[in-house]
Amino acid sequence: MPRVLIAGCGYLGQAVAGLLVADGWEVEGWTQSAESAAKISGKSYSVRAVDISQEKQVLAQTGDFDAVIHCASTRGNVDLYRRVYFDGARNLLYRFSTSRILFTSSTSVYGQNDGDWVFEESLAKPKHETGKILRKAEVFVRAGGANVVRLGGIYGPGRSALLKNVLHGDAIIDPSHDRFLNQIHRDDAATAIQLLLKQPRPAGEIYNVVDNQPILLSECYRWLATKLDRRVPVAGRSIARSASKRKRGDSDKRVSNAKLRAIGWTPRYPNFAEGMEKSVLLTFDHEGA
């Protein structure tokens, strides 16, 4: 039985774990905290708390894996970000140097802001410090033979930041600072990773993992507002200033998934509306959101 380590067994990691178990992999998941590991114990795979940012802890792990997926995420400060993404990737690469490694990055590494299409070979020069750390980690892991997936904003059952914004009254449509969003349903991100593990082992490949249809933020909010019968205010003079401050420096690009589709991946939810309608809105806890 092939063995896979999912280092960062969270929202996406657990979905990937489920698919890989069904495919006949023996899966081990790692979380940062013992609490998270305990919460997801009892699944058809083992879960342990191992902090990938701690070199000694990672190097001390026994057992080997055919594949290792860095799927850890943090919402902490830049320093924490560096530890989880860069140090974490480096530690995994050192410890599991003979494994096939897949690093989950983000489309935030594309700093383009002209709304044009970007592809895997396009310039990836992020504006924000967190994006720069991701980019540095990408370069490092690719040099060691790892593949990289650049994920768009993940949404799915129980998780949609945009839906929350609308429900909480935090959404604003600001026509002067509109931009494209590149998103991916959690289950489609998981099938992309599943497919990539079945591919022959080309080293250092990058794949964008987004749905077929980038959508303008304004369009997205209008669609949600109509569906939920809510009002999303349009920026006028009173809120334009804070909105423009918030958006300054944001990127604006349409990320292509053509490379991934060319190897046989088809998203079950090709656009945000289908994903929301067929999956998320049916199950979302509107009160608890």
Ligand SMILES: NC(=O)c1ccc[n+]([C@@H]2O[C@H](COP(=O)([O-])OP(=O)(O)OC[C@H]3O[C@@H](n4cnc5c(N)ncnc54)[C@H](OP(=O)(O)O)[C@@H]3O)[C@@H](O)[C@H]2O)c1
């Ligand atoms: N969410 C998005 O919209 C999005 C967009 C682009 C890219 N991505 C990428 O997709 C991947 C998965 O994201 P996600 O949304 O599934 O994340 P998530 O739900 O926040 O889960 C993150 C997981 O990583 C674990 N973790 C954090 N720090 C760790 C550490 N130092 N050592 C070991 N495990 C650690 C967490 O454990 P604890 O629960 O114990 O903290 C949790 O199990 C990440 O690489 C993320 O950067 C996500």
